[in-house]
Amino acid sequence: MSLGSTQKGACVPDLSVRIGKLELPYPTLMASGCYGSGEEFEPFADLSQIGAVVLKSVTREPRLGNPMPRLVATPAGMLNAIGLQNPGIDWYLDNEVAKFAKRPCVVIGSVAAFSVDDYAYVTQRLAARAEIAAIELNISCPNVGSEGETFACDPDLTGRVVRAVRAVTDKTLIVKLSPNVTDIAAIAGEAESAGADALAVINTLRGMSIDVHAWKPRLGNVSGGLSGPAIRPVAVLAVYEAARAVSIPIVGQGGIENATDALEFFLAGASAIAIGTANFTDPRIPIKIVDELRAYLAARGLRSLRDIVGKANVGFGSPFQYEGDVG
Amino acid sequence: MLAGPSVRDVVVLDRTELAPGVVLLGFYAPELVAVTRPGQFVMAVPPGGERAATALAIYEAQGERASFLFFVCGARTRELAELRHGDKLSLTGPLGNGFTFAGARDVAIVAGGVGIASVLLPAQMLVEAGARVRLFYGARSVDFLVDRDRFATAGCELCCATNDGSLGHRGFITELLAAAEDKPDLILACGPSPMLRATAFVASELGVPAQLALEEAFACGVGGCWGCVVPLDRASPQAPKFPKPAGDDGFVYARVCKEGPVFWAHELRW
Ligand SMILES: Cc1cc2nc3c(=O)[nH]c(=O)nc-3n(C[C@H](O)[C@H](O)[C@H](O)COP(=O)(O)OP(=O)(O)OC[C@H]3O[C@@H](n4cnc5c(N)ncnc54)[C@H](O)[C@@H]3O)c2cc1C
Ligand SMILES: Cc1cc2nc3c(=O)[nH]c(=O)nc-3n(C[C@H](O)[C@H](O)[C@H](O)COP(=O)(O)O)c2cc1C
Ligand code: FES
Numbered sequence: 001m002s003l004g005s006t007q008k009g010a011c012v013p014d015l016s017v018r019i020g021k022l023e024l025p026y027p028t029l030m031a032s033g034c035y036g037s038g039e040e041f042e043p044f045a046d047l048s049q050i051g052a053v054v055l056k057s058v059t060r061e062p063r064l065g066n067p068m069p070r071l072v073a074t075p076a077g078m079l080n081a082i083g084l085q086n087p088g089i090d091w092y093l094d095n096e097v098a099k100f101a102k103r104p105c106v107v108i109g110s111v112a113a114f115s116v117d118d119y120a121y122v123t124q125r126l127a128a129r130a131e132i133a134a135i136e137l138n139i140s141c142p143n144v145g146s147e148g149e150t151f152a153c154d155p156d157l158t159g160r161v162v163r164a165v166r167a168v169t170d171k172t173l174i175v176k177l178s179p180n181v182t183d184i185a186a187i188a189g190e191a192e193s194a195g196a197d198a199l200a201v202i203n204t205l206r207g208m209s210i211d212v213h214a215w216k217p218r219l220g221n222v223s224g225g226l227s228g229p230a231i232r233p234v235a236v237l238a239v240y241e242a243a244r245a246v247s248i249p250i251v252g253q254g255g256i257e258n259a260t261d262a263l264e265f266f267l268a269g270a271s272a273i274a275i276g277t278a279n280f281t282d283p284r285i286p287i288k289i290v291d292e293l294r295a296y297l298a299a300r301g302l303r304s305l306r307d308i309v310g311k312a313n314v315g316f317g318s319p320f321q322y323e324g325d326v327g
Numbered sequence: 328m329l330a331g332p333s334v335r336d337v338v339v340l341d342r343t344e345l346a347p348g349v350v351l352l353g354f355y356a357p358e359l360v361a362v363t364r365p366g367q368f369v370m371a372v373p374p375g376g377e378r379a380a381t382a383l384a385i386y387e388a389q390g391e392r393a394s395f396l397f398f399v400c401g402a403r404t405r406e407l408a409e410l411r412h413g414d415k416l417s418l419t420g421p422l423g424n425g426f427t428f429a430g431a432r433d434v435a436i437v438a439g440g441v442g443i444a445s446v447l448l449p450a451q452m453l454v455e456a457g458a459r460v461r462l463f464y465g466a467r468s469v470d471f472l473v474d475r476d477r478f479a480t481a482g483c484e485l486c487c488a489t490n491d492g493s494l495g496h497r498g499f500i501t502e503l504l505a506a507a508e509d510k511p512d513l514i515l516a517c518g519p520s521p522m523l524r525a526t527a528f529v530a531s532e533l534g535v536p537a538q539l540a541l542e543e544a545f546a547c548g549v550g551g552c553w554g555c556v557v558p559l560d561r562a563s564p565q566a567p568k569f570p571k572p573a574g575d576d577g578f579v580y581a582r583v584c585k586e587g588p589v590f591w592a593h594e595l596r597w
Contacts, residue, residue, distance in 0.1 A: 036551030040585075044334040044419055044549070056553070062572040065580050071544045071554040073401065078379060078546060082553050085580055087569040095568075229377065257377070280379040280546045281372055282417055283334055 013297035014304040015290060017051070017272045019249050020172030020197030022134050024051040024106060024272065027293075027305055028286045031253055031276030032057055032110040032136060032176070033082065037096065038103045044283035049290065051272060052106035054200075057138045058126065059111075060118045062088035066143060067220030072209045077228025077255065078277060079207050081143040081221035084112055089122050093129065100131040107131060108174070111165075112138040116157075120164040127169035134171050137162070137196075140178035140203035142225045152178035152203070155190040166195030174251060176200035177242070179231070184238050185245035192246040200251045200274065202238045205231050228277040229255040236268050243269025243310055257285065259292030260326040269310040296326050331362070334419040336374055339410045340392060345473040349441065350408045353387070353394040354416055360388040365448035366425025366540055366589045370548040371395065371407060374417045378403050382545045382584070384445040384517070385421060396444040396474070422548055423588045424565075426515050426538055428453060435511035435535075436483070437463045437504055437526050439518025440471060445540045446517055447477070454482040461486060461511065465500025465522065469493040501525035511535055514592075517542070527592035537592040543583045550585030557583055563594040 017027045028051045035041055038053040047053070065085025072079045086092070100107045109132040113119040119137065127135050139151035139161055151157045162175055175191040177184060179202040188199055204225025209218040217223075235254025243250055252270030256262050257278040265273050278285045297305065341353040359369070363385050370380035381403040386396040399408045410416060426449045428434060434453050436446045443464065453460045465488040466472045472487055472494060479485055486503050487495030496503050501522060504514075514537035516526040523539045530537035546554045559566050559581040566579050567586065578596040581587065 034547065034552055036547075036549075040547070040549045040551040043332050062570045064572045064575070065553065065556070068556055068558075068580070069544055070556060071546050071552075073379065073403070073544070076377065080546065080552070080554055085553050085556070088572075091570045228379075277379065277546075279551075280370075280548070281377070282374070282380070283419065283549075 026051040027272040029274040031274040034276035048104040057110040057112035077230035079224035081224035124168035136174040162194035188242035240268040267312040357391040364425040367421040369420030398441040431513040437516035439522040442518030555583040556580035558596040
């Protein structure tokens with residue numbers, strides 16, 4: 001359980017990351033759809049100590065969202081089927097976006113759509129706003145019939161949508177991939193060659209839960225997206241495989257709850273991480289992770305988080321001794 | 328100015344099992360007591376816990392001690408039920424909009440099972456303000472009509488119902504409400520959703536406004552994920568002011584944790 005102590009050396013390790021044109025002071029993003037616009041969590045977490053908030057995905061038209069229930073607790077995680085409830089881009093630009101300027105952290109917009117044209121349209125309008133530092137393309141939402149996710153499940157469609165969006169903005173473009181695919185490396189490669197600046201890996205896994213007393217699916221939408229620690233090993237592998245296929249940075253996510261989990265993602269090849277479901281356990285977790293990462297690096301005499309990205313070593317030998325979990 | 332909601336670790340003071348699986352958990356939280364309004368809740372989790380926090384109503388709030396009254400029905404409540412004196416507990420809150428009852432003179436409070444946890448604070452405040460308070464309290468059996476003496480001592484008139492007839496009326500508590508002699512001017516209710524739906528029906532028959540405290544499944548508890556929704560009349564002052572989507576039929580999904588957990592019965596479209 002040893003963390004080492006940061007006071008030991010004079011040097012405080014550098015946790016800043018660069019994602020496309022974005023410079024973030026911390027490698028911790030708050031995952032889309034889990035953190036509102038940041039405002040909801042402001043009383044409970046010092047937003048100036050997180051890397052960025054990724055906003056809830058917005059679409060061209062307003063959406064009612066899925067029928068209730070939308071949430072089910074499952075072993076080591078949860079299923080959600082929100083169905084992209086949002087006010088649509090017009091209302092969003094007029095009533096919401098101006099407020100984001102007040103956030104003491106970087107704000108990244110998230111765009112969802114059902115056609116290549118709509119992805120480009122919504123991105124162009126949202127990216128034009130100064131309050132939005134970068135765009136995450138949610139081409140992997142599992143909760144809107146088959147339409148939303150098909151983009152991230154087909155290399156050709158991924159390429160088309162990323163090219164169309166690349167053409168309408170110079171801002172940093174993060175493409176969020178789905179784990180519900182046979183070969184994530186192929187999709188990752190396609191997104192990179194189409195002009196993505198970074199990848200978010202992974203969105204939720206599709207799942208279902210049934211009430212055996214009522215003989216009914218527990219979610220109003222029947223199926224939902226699985227998140228939380230249950231999906232972590234799937235996510236670590238997806239990051240590992242995607243990182244070998246591309247040279248752009250990866251925002252790793254899926255079940256990260258502490259610094260040990262985060263380190264798995266960095267070692268697998270992620271340059272930054274996103275935290276979603278863990279905020280539902282304790283909103284102080286992202287800040288604790290940053291403190292523990294700093295201590296981990298300092299204890300090993302490492303000056304920058306960048307020194308460990310993708311360093312998971314296959315084969316014999318390790319520069320370090322096993323010391324148990326971090327933090 | 329009073330401080331707003333926050334996240335903090337608190338220490339457990341006492342734990343009592345009032346009935347099989349029904350736990351009363353007291354903890355030291357003077358700051359929480361100072362800002363809590365009746366009908367509000369907190370998100371609670373043992374620190375370092377692996378699971379998402381659980382939404383629990385604030386049952387008692389007096390001086391330096393607040394408490395939860397909960398039913399052990401799954402992994403998270405089981406974990407909370409294992410806490411003992413001196414253990415720590417991480418709390419986010421108080422959250423949500425509570426009951427509003429200013430000016431009410433004759434109030435019927437309807438509680439089913441551990442729904443009782445949401446109604447002690449409003450009952451106490453109403454009695455203190457000089458209102459007549461009738462508690463319509465229903466449960467499986469007499470053993471599960473927990474802590475009813477406290478309500479009697481607080482000055483409430485008690486009407487009880489049990490499924491097995493072990494105390495009071497045999498049947499549903501809403502049947503007693505419908506048969507009540509004089510009409511209350513306000514109804515407050517918390518309990519399982521079939522009971523709340525029945526309460527909404529009885530209230531509309533009686534022509535009495537009713538506020539229902541809902542208990543949907545929560546994830547974030549603070550309005551960040553849109554997971555905990557109920558369909559609400561667009562005209563409700565509590566409704567999110569989103570534009571109408573295509574095929575709109577007059578309702579919008581509102582977050583139970585943010586816009587609620589208390590809603591006017593006649594504005595729900597469930
Ligand atoms: C605002 C609010 C206030 C609440 N206050 C209280 C309270 O004061 N005391 C209390 O005991 N509970 C309260 N609840 C309900 C409580 O949050 C859940 O019972 C709890 O989250 C269950 O967690 P679990 O992991 O133990 O069970 P889970 O694994 O989540 O659920 C176990 C089983 O219980 C069922 N279940 C879950 N929640 C409910 C529910 N609300 N009603 C009926 N069945 C349910 C599930 O369908 C499942 O079958 C409140 C909920 C909300 C939203
Ligand atoms: C309630 C909920 C809502 C979500 N909504 C979105 C969304 O709107 N857009 C999106 O790209 N991802 C969404 N996600 C996926 C998360 O951003 C994240 O990628 C995923 O949950 C894995 O991380 P985690 O295990 O840390 O939560 C949502 C996840 C949850 C739990
Ligand atoms: S539980 Fe997240 S919005 Fe209510």
